[in-house]
Amino acid sequence: MELPKTLNIGALQAGFRSGALSPESLMREVLQRIRTYDDPAVWISRHDDERLLASARALGARPRDDQPLWGIPFAVKDNLDVAGLPTTAGCPTFAYAPSADAEVVARLRAAGALVIGKTNLDQFATGLNGTRSPHGAPRCVYNRDYIAGGSSSGSAVAVAAGLVSFALGSDTAGSGRVP
Secondary structure (H helix, E strand, C coil): CCCCCCCCHHHHHHHHHHCCCCHHHHHHHHHHHHHHCCCCCCEEEECCHHHHHHHHHHHHCCCCCCCCCCCCEEEEECCCCECCECECCCCHHHCECCCCCCHHHHHHHHCCCEEEEEECCCHHHCCCCCCCCCCCCCECCCCCCCECCCCCHHHHHHHHCCCCCEEECCCCCCCCCCC
């Protein structure tokens, strides 16, 4: 199954239902897209490839009966906790290792979604243009001469570039509405 640039949830679910797509084959495509995408400022941290492939294989071995987001890849803005990945809020000296997922992440995982990693943001999610990060400013997917904008810029770019189906962000003063 040839995947569209954006990883539309409905199209992915149809591919899963028909058997043309599996969580593992989708994860391999997602990882390939991430490797070849030329903006290093999108991600602050990610689960390693082998862990992601193992999670996708394990999910694929289970029925998807009560998991509406079974196999769907997503990203999380780095001001929300994901167990196994540091939370920095865009400030490396603030980093800590959460022992549990934020409630929204835990619910998405329970629904079958697969978290890929943590996306870039303005430090402490307080900026509006996406440039206040020691990790760089994510670039606009349509014109690299421009920034993506918003403190949820890494999440916005991850979706617009087709690296994940959806991403969590937050909106303090427009950071979810600006990108």
